[in-house]
Amino acid sequence: MFLEFLYPLVKYFTPLNVFRYLTFRAAYGALTALFISFLFGPRIIEALRTLKVGQAIRDDGPQSHLKKGGTPTMGGVLIILSVIVAVLLWQDLHNFYVWLTLTGFVGFGAVGFIDDYLKVTQKNSKGLPAWAKLVGQFGVAFAIVLTLYYTEDEHITQLYLPFFKNPIVNLGWVWIPFAVLLLVWESNAVNLTDGLDGLAIGLVILVFIALSVLTYLSGRADYAAYLGIPYIQGAGELTIFCLALVGASVGFLWFNAHPAEVFMGDVGSLSLGGVMAVLSLIIKKEILLLIVGGVFLLEAVSVVLQVVSYKLRKKRIFKMAPLHHHFELSGWAETKVVIRFWILGGLFALIAISTLKIQ
Template sequence: MLKELFYPLVKYFTPFNVFQYITFRAAYAAITSLLLSFVLGPWVIEKLRKLKAGEEIRELGPSTHKSKSGTPTMGGLFIVFSTVFSVLLWQDIHYPFTWVLVASLLSFGLLGFIDDYLKVFKKNKEGLRASIKFIGQILISLVLTGLILLFSNEYSTLLYLPFIKTPVINLSYWYVPLAVMFVVGYSNAVNLTDGLDGLAAGLVIFVGFALAIFAYLTGRVDFSEYLQIPYISGAGELSVFALALVGACVGFLWFNCHPAEVMMGDTGSLSIGGTLAVFSMLIKKEILLLIVGGVFILETLSVILQVLSYKLRNGKRIFKMAPLHHHFELSGWPESKVVIRMWILGGLFAIIGLSTLKVQ
């Protein structure tokens, strides 16, 4: 919005020229969402406390989590609001994929909000029935995939793999069901990881930075040609969105670090996970997202392996508890140590993902 307002006035005031630069707008998108999160955080937390929107802790979890009971949840509300506000302020609103990402964040956020609302205010421990939530995720993913194909380019249904410069296959009509599975899966992966103070928010910061770099390089003819990655016109604008999300998560982490004053809830985790997946689809970095968000994948695999082991090995478990972060807690690691070590892994996965750009 600011670009549309001020850049045409550059002939009268030359400093307005900075609004044409994606790097400038991306940086200030991050600052805007960060500051907005700082401002909104205390107000939202206080409102949630007054509404008694506290988290109920499961009896089956680590005993150290019992002290978290009553901590306000649904903190994802100010992540979503801060990100959307910042994006509409700094990103090119004429670029169609801007609205695809905004729609993704809001629609998955709404689904997560309904789930949180039922848990917190209706005292329904399960929230939305798993089947209903899953159908909702599928429908949202299907609509978003349709929007991506509506604004399609020649790369839309191609599948790229790291270390290989050319697409390995054109998925054609198979792209739709596979894309839906990918978005739903990644949304749930972030949701599963959101179990410790600051864990999911910190990991999203690493992933967001990496996606911002991917988007910027993908939207530059010179860099994409040099790196031999697909050039997608306008993709650089998406780095504004990525850094707006990073800024919002940094602001949220201020209140969510141990001991947390507020929890993200499904409002935040479902919306962020689904949107990260959609983002990667827009810049054709779906497989790279699995690498960059490697901790999310490990957490999800731990749950899958635990369930399979329990069913196929007569009740025997691989881990003390799944997802993986609970296994380490029950092994005696303090919560802060688990989170920091997961962050370290998250940074490592992000670096590995970025390194694949040159090794092709």
Template sequence: MLKELLLPLVSRFSAFNVFQYITFRSAYAAVTALFISFLFGPWLIRKLKNRKAEQVIREDGPATHLAKSGTPTMGGLMILLSLSVSVLLWQDISNSFTWIALISLLGFGLIGFVDDYLKIFRKSSEGLQARFKFSAQVLLSLLIMVVLYINGNAHTTLLYLPFLKNPVLDMGLFYIPFGMLILVGTSNAVNLTDGLDGLASGLILLVGLPFAAISYISGRADFAAYLQIPYLPESAELTVLCFALAGASIGFLWYNAHPAEIFMGDTGSLSLGGVIGVIALMTKKEILLVIIGGVFVLEALSVIIQVVFFKLRGKRVFRMAPLHHHFEKKGWDETKVVVRFWILGGLFTILSLSTLKIQ
């Protein structure tokens, strides 16, 4: 918005020329999201405490989590506010990717909000019924994919694999269900990971940074040609979103670090997972997302493996799923689990960026 408002005035005030630079707007998008989190965080925590919007702790979880009872949830509202405002201020609002990303962020956030609200109202760890929650995710994903398909470019339906220069397949209309799978899967994977203080928010930061680099490189014809990756002019603006995402994650982590003052709840985890999924789709890094979000993938796989093995053989592979609870059950301190998962997330980040050159 600021670009559209101030850049036309550059003839009168030359300093406004900086608004044409994505790097400038990206940096200040991160600062803006961080500032909004610091400004509204304490107020939101007080309001949620006053309204008894408290997290309901699973009785079958690690015993150490019982001390978290009474901690307010729905902290994802802080993330939605800081990220949305920052994007609207600093990103090019004439860019279609801006609005597709916001639809994903706010749409999945709304589903998560309803789920959190029902949990609080019922004082139960069960919120929105699974079939309704899943159906809402599928319908929203369908809407997003139809919009992406209609506004697509020459690369939209092509499937690219890491380490390979050329696309391996043109999916055509099958790109829509493929993208729906990415969106639903990513939103639920982040949701499953959000179980320890600071775990999900720290990992989101580690996912946002490589996507910022990928978005910027993909939107530059010279860089894209040098690295032999698809040139996607509109994707450059996603750099602003990714930096705003990093700023919002750091801002929330300030209050979510152990011992957490607030939890993000499904409001935050579903919205963050949804926006990460749509960024991967718009930058044509759908398969690379498996590496960038490697920890989220491992967490989701641990749940799938646990359920399948128990149904087939009546045995559990892990002491508890998702994976972070398995290590807690083994006696690891919560902070140790979080930091080690962050380290693993950092390794996945480095590996994902290396694929841009090794192809």
């Protein structure tokens, strides 16, 4: 909005030329989202308390979590609100990728909102039936993927691997189910990780810092050519979205740090996981995303392994899945699990960025 209304006035007031610079708008997009989070966070938390939108705690988990029962949930609406305002103010609203990313973000958030709403109104931790939740996620995913597929971008169905400059294969129509599964997987992976105060949102911050670097480089023809990565015209604008999300997440972490005053709920976790996958599809970093969000991958895989092992062998591999609960039940304090997983998340992000030079 600022770009459209203020930049044309540069001929009358030259300092407005700064609105032309992507880095300027990205920095202030982050600050705007952070400011909105700080400003409206206490109000939203108080409103959630008034409405008695409290988290129901599963009774088969660590017993130390039972005292968290009743903590306001659905705090993800604060993240979504902050990002939407920052995007509308600082992004180029004529950019197709901006609207597609925002649609995916809000779409997955809507599925999570319905799930959270049912949890708090029914006073249990079940929410939507698993099949209904998946139907919603697959519906949003198909809409995003088909929209991208029919843009007929030359890169869209090509599969790139870390350490390789050129695509290893053109998936053709097979890219559609592959991309849909990636969106649903990543959305659920963040959801599964959101089990300790500050854990998921701290990892999200690290992932989106890395994605902001990747979107910026992918949107610059000179840097893309130098690094041997696909140049995606217009993708650089998504750097603003990524940093706005970082700002909103930092603001949310202020209230979600141990002991948490609010939980993000499914409205937050599903939207965050879904949108990071949408970004990876646009800039052709689908496989690299699994490294960038390595902790999310480990958490999701731990659940799959636990279920498969119990179904086939009637034995559990971990004391409890997802993985963070295994370490809690092994005697680690909640804050120790969170900080160590953050460290691991930072290492995964650095490794992912380093692959750009090793190809």
